[in-house]
Structure formats: structure tokens, C-alpha cells
Amino acid sequence: MTILGNGVVMGQQCQHNCGCLASDLLDQMPKEKAELEAFMNALPLTEFPERNRGFLIESLHKAQGLFGYLPEAVQAFVAKKLGLHLSEVYGVISFYSYFTDVPQGKFKINVCMGTACFVKGADKVLEEFKRYLHVEVGQTTADQRYFLGSLRCVGACSLAPVVMANDRVYGNVTTKMIPDIIAECK
Amino acid sequence: MSSQIKILVSLGTCGIAAGTTPIEVALRKEIESKSLSDKIEIVQVGCMGLCHSEPTIEVIDVKSGKGTIYGNVKVDQVPYIISAGTTAKAVGCEEIEKSWYYPELEKNPGGKDQARIVLRNTGRINPESIDEYLANSGYEAFKKVLTSLSPEQVIEVVTSSGLRGRGGGGFPTGKKWAFARAQMSDDKFVVCNADEGDPGAFMDRAVLEGDPHAVLEAMAITGYAIGAKTGVIYIRAEYPLAIKRLEIAIAQAKSAGLIGKNILGKGFDFDLQIKYGAGAFVCGEETALIHSIEGHRGEPTFKPPFPAVSGLWKKPTIVNNVETFANIPAIIRMGADWFKSLGTPNSSGTKVFALAGKINKVGLVEVPMGMTLRDIIFKVGAGIKDGKEFKAVQTGGPSGGAIPASCLDTEIDYDSLRKLGSMMGSGGMIVMDEDDCMVNVAKFFLEFTLDESCGKCTPCRIGNKRLHEMLEDICNGKGTQETLDKLANLSQIIKDTSLCGLGQTSPNPVLSSMKFFENEFSRHVKDKKCDAGACKNLITFNINDKCIGCTICARNCPVHCITGERKQKHVIGQKECIKCGVCFDSCKFHAIDRA
Numbered sequence: 001m002t003i004l005g006n007g008v009v010m011g012q013q014c015q016h017n018c019g020c021l022a023s024d025l026l027d028q029m030p031k032e033k034a035e036l037e038a039f040m041n042a043l044p045l046t047e048f049p050e051r052n053r054g055f056l057i058e059s060l061h062k063a064q065g066l067f068g069y070l071p072e073a074v075q076a077f078v079a080k081k082l083g084l085h086l087s088e089v090y091g092v093i094s095f096y097s098y099f100t101d102v103p104q105g106k107f108k109i110n111v112c113m114g115t116a117c118f119v120k121g122a123d124k125v126l127e128e129f130k131r132y133l134h135v136e137v138g139q140t141t142a143d144q145r146y147f148l149g150s151l152r153c154v155g156a157c158s159l160a161p162v163v164m165a166n167d168r169v170y171g172n173v174t175t176k177m178i179p180d181i182i183a184e185c186k
Numbered sequence: 187m188s189s190q191i192k193i194l195v196s197l198g199t200c201g202i203a204a205g206t207t208p209i210e211v212a213l214r215k216e217i218e219s220k221s222l223s224d225k226i227e228i229v230q231v232g233c234m235g236l237c238h239s240e241p242t243i244e245v246i247d248v249k250s251g252k253g254t255i256y257g258n259v260k261v262d263q264v265p266y267i268i269s270a271g272t273t274a275k276a277v278g279c280e281e282i283e284k285s286w287y288y289p290e291l292e293k294n295p296g297g298k299d300q301a302r303i304v305l306r307n308t309g310r311i312n313p314e315s316i317d318e319y320l321a322n323s324g325y326e327a328f329k330k331v332l333t334s335l336s337p338e339q340v341i342e343v344v345t346s347s348g349l350r351g352r353g354g355g356g357f358p359t360g361k362k363w364a365f366a367r368a369q370m371s372d373d374k375f376v377v378c379n380a381d382e383g384d385p386g387a388f389m390d391r392a393v394l395e396g397d398p399h400a401v402l403e404a405m406a407i408t409g410y411a412i413g414a415k416t417g418v419i420y421i422r423a424e425y426p427l428a429i430k431r432l433e434i435a436i437a438q439a440k441s442a443g444l445i446g447k448n449i450l451g452k453g454f455d456f457d458l459q460i461k462y463g464a465g466a467f468v469c470g471e472e473t474a475l476i477h478s479i480e481g482h483r484g485e486p487t488f489k490p491p492f493p494a495v496s497g498l499w500k501k502p503t504i505v506n507n508v509e510t511f512a513n514i515p516a517i518i519r520m521g522a523d524w525f526k527s528l529g530t531p532n533s534s535g536t537k538v539f540a541l542a543g544k545i546n547k548v549g550l551v552e553v554p555m556g557m558t559l560r561d562i563i564f565k566v567g568a569g570i571k572d573g574k575e576f577k578a579v580q581t582g583g584p585s586g587g588a589i590p591a592s593c594l595d596t597e598i599d600y601d602s603l604r605k606l607g608s609m610m611g612s613g614g615m616i617v618m619d620e621d622d623c624m625v626n627v628a629k630f631f632l633e634f635t636l637d638e639s640c641g642k643c644t645p646c647r648i649g650n651k652r653l654h655e656m657l658e659d660i661c662n663g664k665g666t667q668e669t670l671d672k673l674a675n676l677s678q679i680i681k682d683t684s685l686c687g688l689g690q691t692s693p694n695p696v697l698s699s700m701k702f703f704e705n706e707f708s709r710h711v712k713d714k715k716c717d718a719g720a721c722k723n724l725i726t727f728n729i730n731d732k733c734i735g736c737t738i739c740a741r742n743c744p745v746h747c748i749t750g751e752r753k754q755k756h757v758i759g760q761k762e763c764i765k766c767g768v769c770f771d772s773c774k775f776h777a778i779d780r781a
Contacts, residue, residue, distance in 0.1 A: 115631075127764070156200045
């Protein structure tokens with residue numbers, strides 16, 4: 001039995017009850033684990049632990065890119081590699097909005113809420129998405145398919161209001177287009 | 187044989203989003219099928235700033251250097267463009283007049299509103315080719331510095347040019363460098379702040395995507411001037427294309443021997459690395475940014491000590507913004523007096539603005555400091571969309587303020603904007619018209635600050651929350667005169683007592699709109715009315731007698747709360763109505779009243 005910290009035991013069900021078996025995730029995904037390990041082993045770490053901390057954010061970017069989110073087991077893995085406490089890693093994850101420790105839906109729908117989009121009615125678009133998908137901002141639908149988020153300015157202000165569905169950018173979005181945007185997520 | 191015609195295709199993030207890629211594919215196909223590959227060359231460039239007409243391409247006659255820009259290009263127009271070449275105008279295509287000139291290459295030929303120094307290469311050269319940069323005086327300034335100027339002389343040039351920090355603060359760049367130069371330390375750092383978080387500003391992204399070498403060159407010059415061997419670029423993770431182009435540029439500069447050890451045999455070492463942000467607006471503040479590079483939570487710390495004395499890893503550090511850096515090579519090449527000849531006495535040079543919102547020509551513009559807001563909005567930006575009335579312009583993003591029509595003749599520089607209760611900020615300019623409610627907009631900005639407050643100091647964490655609640659009350663019709671008084675009072679307290687720039691400026695949108703749009707605030711609290719029709723709880727929609735029963739509103743209503751027989755007057759179910767305004771917008775007979 002391996003205790004990862006905060007009393008979580010390897011192999012336990014994750015705290016989100018989403019069935020992801022977060023603690024086992026690393027072992028369930030050996031290829032990704034190996035890639036993360038190789039990435040971190042290649043970091044030019046020095047003898048100064050404080051300076052090594054400078055590699056934390058890029059390691060977390062790499063890990064989230066591989067696993068889709070940062071469950072505790074991944075956090076613990078990164079912490080150990082850089083000689084940090086798990087709490088320090090969690091502190092960083094909870095601070096930056098880019099990082100998440102809950103799994104997100106398969107399709108990420110993000111409504112741009114930058115100023116240009118806002119004055120062109122992005123709030124109405126977001127309201128309609130919320131109503132249509134029955135979720136709040138930052139949540140995933142019950143079937144784990146759609147994640148609804150808002151983001152700040154993708155820099156496509158001329159196309160405002162803008163919606164990003166995974167990597168696809170929809171410009172001049174109206175509430176009428178919402179069912180089509182969702183249907184096109186495949 | 188070298189090509190006779192160059193076609194520049196604008197491939198920045200927004201160009202790609204607007205559909206430039208299929209145009210490029212079509213152009214290549216057409217050139218191939220007409221066997222013109224030896225005559226016409228396609229060049230991928232960054233953003234030309236013409237967001238309002240994307241996709242844009244420019245057809246250039248290589249010999250004379252003359253070009254024609256086409257906007258809103260469609261794939262089926264490509265054959266016409268190719269067959270017209272440079273001898274004729276392409277049939278049926280929209281031609282766009284260039285409204286800028288390049289002060290470094292020419293005197294103002296007259297009639298040009300924009301002067302491009304920062305954007306001198308953006309949209310003109312291939313950002314992924316160091317050769318094109320070198321052919322456009324690239325790295326000449328760096329070579330000049332290494333071979334003929336002492337570090338002190340470099341700082342002297344920058345100081346006397348009057349260049350001020352373009353990230354928003356407006357601190358004199360040369361002075362900052364001199365502080366760092368004066369520190370005795372074995373290690374110093376140059377940091378490029380590319381964490382462009384202000385929603386509605388995208389000039390730094392455009393420069394990094396369109397001319398990354400300019401930033402690298404400037405960072406190396408800064409390193410030489412202050413005695414630093416390492417440069418760090420801190421960039422938002424949300425800018426994947428800019429990151430990719432920076433990585434390419436760094437690799438090219440390294441293999442050309444312009445970055446690395448003993449550069450040009452002059453005994454100067456300089457190395458560059460990229461660090462990524464992770465979505466935190468406060469990391470644009472320099473102390474927070476440094477903590478983020480060090481792998482900590484991006485919380486700001488009290489100044490002094492300033493980073494120029496104790497910054498990254500507690501070593502003297504210069505943090506400059508992308509746009510500030512992009513000015514440096516031009517200043518070194520052309521001299522301080524040339525730079526000062528543009529702009530105003532206290533704010534020399536130019537400023538890039540991102541025009542967005544209810545304006546006809548959305549895009550990136552670079553104008554000399556001292557141009558009036560009216561000229562920027564009505565001349566450069568071609569006025570307000572759909573012939574509506576101008577209401578306000580927000581400069582400085584969530585840290586700035588709303589400027590009303592009565593102040594449109596203000597000449598823009600750092601000091602004039604501050605006097606109006608706004609600030610230069612990074613250069614976002616959001617134009618608002620009669621349909622925007624200023625209380626609602628102030629609430630929007632506060633929502634942003636609330637989200638982005640790091641929570642370290644109380645005035646910002648709790649004070650902004652209270653401000654937001656009060657604004658929410660006002661928008662919901664629960665506000666009183668007392669709420670307004672409290673709002674103004676608390677705003678001032680937050681301004682005076684917050685730790686960093688984020689908190690100190692967060693009440694600016696509230697204070698400036700209360701000052702300039704007092705009437706609108708009092709309409710909300712006294713009469714419980716929102717004249718712009720933006721505050722949902724203060725408006726109702728009703729169908730009047732002009733209704734002919736066309737059913738279009740009922741069919742469009744997302745909650746199906748409009749009922750009525752065909753050809754008979756319809757009724758809106760007030761209980762179910764979500765006040766989205768779809769019926770109001772879709773009715774062609776003005777049969778829906780918003781009150």
C-alpha cells in the first residue's frame with residue numbers, strides 16, 4: 001500500500017466519484033507515465049532545489065497535456081521528481097486557471113468572455129449554452145461529454161462573439177447557432 | 187530566376203480563424219496549375235492589423251515594391267487575383283487602402299494616419315525566416331551595440347529617446363535599465379513580459395507571431411546594456427502559435443551565432459529560454475510574473491525592493507513588455523532624436539492599439555502618441571457600427587476607465603489618460619455604443635478582477651467582492667442612493683490600500699463611469715430603468731399593436747413563451763420570458779417594445 005499524501009491511498013477511488021480511479025491513473029496509462037518520466041528526467045535540474053522549482057509549471061503543462069487533468073497521483077509524481085511537497089504542487093495547480101484536477105468532458109466548449117465579445121453579446125450566448133446543456137460554467141454534463149467554460153480573449157476580437165469548441169473557432173455566434181455547434185462536436 | 191511577384195498571406199491566429207488557410211491552399215493550387223511557380227512566390231506573414239477584412243492578402247511587385255491589399259478574399263476570387271497579378275486590379279475583389287507608413291524608411295507621404303515602428307515587419311516578412319529579418323535591417327542594431335557602443339552609451343540612447351514602458355505603467359525604460367546596470371551582481375536577468383492578459387488587447391501576440399526576432403534582438407541588447415547573460419520570455423500558454431514562432435526564432439538565432447557564447451567574437455554571452463504562464467491575469471504584474479517563473483503561485487510582493495535590484499532568483503532583473511522591446515532595435519538604429527520626433531514631449535514614439543467592440547474597422551493600429559481619441563475612433567477606425575451613436579471608449583482594460591464623448595478630443599498619452607481616470611494600459615480600446623449599459627460594463631470588468639484577484643491582500647479580495655455585489659444590486663433594481671455613496675467610498679479605499687497594481691486600479695472602471703455617466707447610475711437606482719436595455723431585471727418585453735402575427739418571434743423564442751394564432755397579435759408569457767431579446771431583434775415590424 002502506497003500512501004500518496006493527504007491520506008490518499010494508491011488504488012482508491014478518486015474523491016470526485018467520477019469513476020476515474022485517479023490514484024491508479026498512472027498505472028493505467030503506462031505510456032503516458034513513461035513519457036512524463038522521460039520529460040522530467042531530461043530537465044536540466046541543478047543542485048539548487050529552489051531553482052528546480054522553476055520547472056514545475058512546464059512539467060504540469062506536460063502532464064495535463066498527457067493525462068487531460070492533474071489527479072493527485074500525477075501531482076505526487078511531479079512533486080517527488082522535483083523534490084517538492086505535494087501541498088506545494090497543489091498550491092500551484094489551484095492558483096492557475098489553466099490547470100484542473102477534475103476530469104473534463106470530451107468536448108470542451110469555451111465561450112470567449114473578453115471585453116470585445118462581451119459588448120457584442122457573449123453573455124447571452126453563454127446563458128443559452130448553460131440552459132441548453134443544463135450545466136453551470138466550469139462544469140461537465142452528466143454524460144461526461146460536454147464541458148462548458150468561459151475564457152478571456154482568444155484574440156479573435158473581430159469575429160466577436162467567439163466560441164471555441166475544442167480547437168475549432170466559431171465567429172459571430174448567435175444563440176440560434178448553439179444546437180449546431182454542439183451537434184458538430186464529434 | 188527569382189520571383190517577380192510576392193503574395194503575402196496573413197497567417198496570424200485571427201487570420202487563420204477567419205479562414206486564411208483555404209485561401210493559401212487555393213493560391214498555391216492556382217499557381218501550380220498555371221505553371222507560375224517561378225514567377226509568383228507565396229509568403230506567410232503575421233497579422234497586417236486588418237482584422238475587419240480578414241482574410242487579407244497583399245500582392246507585391248518585387249521590383250518596385252508596390253503592393254495591393256485585397257480584403258475579405260474568397261476562394262473563388264483566387265483565379266482573378268492570380269491572373270491580374272501586379273498589372274491590373276483583380277476583378278470583383280475588395281481593395282484596401284494602406285493607411286500607414288514606415289517612419290524608418292520614409293517621411294510621412296501625407297494622408298497616412300498610422301506610423302509603424304513596432305509593427306514595422308509584422309505582416310510584411312515571413313516570421314519563420316531569419317533571412318527575411320536580416321534583409322530588413324535585422325540584428326543590425328545588436329551588431330552596432332556590440333561593436334561600437336558601451337553599455338552606458340546604450341542606456342543613454344534609450345533614456346534620451348524618452349521610451350516609456352508599453353505594458354501600461356509608462357515607467358521610463360532607460361531609467362529602469364540604469365538601475366539594473368548599477369547593481370553589482372554575478373548574475374542578472376532580462377525578462378520579456380508576454381503574458382498579455384488584458385481582454386481585448388492582442389498587440390503583443392501580433393508582434394510575437396509576426397516579428398519574433400525583433401523581440402529577441404532587443405532582449406540581447408538589453409542584456410548587453412545591463413550586464414545580463416540570460417533572457418527569459420514569459421508567455422501565455424493560450425498563444426500556441428506565438429510560442430511556436432518564438433521557438434523557431436530562438437533556434438535560428440542560435441545557429442546564426444546571434445545568441446549563445448562569445449557572440450560575434452566580442453566576448454558577450456547571452457542565452458534565451460521560454461517559460462509558460464498558466465492563466466493568471468495578475469502574472470502581468472512584474473513581481474507576480476517573477477514568482478510564476480520561479481514555479482510559485484503568481485502572487486505579487488511589495489515593492490521596493492524593485493526587480494531591478496532584487497528580482498528573479500533574487501538577482502537584478504529587468505522586466506519589459508513585448509511592445510517596449512520591439513521599439514528598441516529601431517531606436518538604436520535611428521537614434522534617440524528620430525524617435526522623439528514622433529509623439530508628444532512626455533510620451534515619445536508610437537503606440538499600438540487594438541480597436542474592438544462596436545467599431546467599423548476592428549484591428550490593430552499603430553499611431554503616433556498625441557493623436558486624439560476622435561481621430562483614432564472616427565478616422566482610423568472609421569466610426570461606429572451600424573450608424574449608431576458613440577457612447578464611450580474603454581482604454582486600459584479592466585484597470586482603465588470609460589471615456590465619454592465629451593472627452594474625445596483628448597490627445598492620447600500616458601498623462602492625459604491618467605487625468606481622465608483611465609490609463610494607457612497595454613492598448614486595448616473597446617468602443618461602446620448606445621446599446622451598452624455602463625453599469626453593466628463596470629460590473630463586467632469587476633467580475634473579471636474578482637476572478638483574477640490572487641487573494642493575497644484583503645482590499646482586493648474582499649473589497650472587490652463587495653463592489654461587485656453592490657453593482658449587482660443596482661443592475662437588479664435593488665440599489666439606492668446609499669449604495670452609490672458606498673460604492674464610491676469603497677472604490678477609493680481599495681485604490682488606496684491594495685498591494686499591487688491589479689487592486690490599485692480595479693475600481694477605475696467603476697469610478698470613471700460613475701463620474702462620466704452619473705445620470706445612468708441614478709436612472710438605475712431612482713427610476714429602476716436601464717435605458718440601454720442591458721439589465722435584464724429592469725426591462726420587460728411586450729408586443730404592441732403593430733404585430734401582424736407573422737409568428738417569426740414565436741418560432742425564434744428559445745423558451746417558447748410567445749403564443750398567438752397566425753395573423754393575430756401575439757403575447758409574451760412574462761413568467762417564462764428569459765429576456766434574451768431574440769424576439770426584439772427578429773421582429774421586422776417594430777412590434778415589440780422594450781421598456
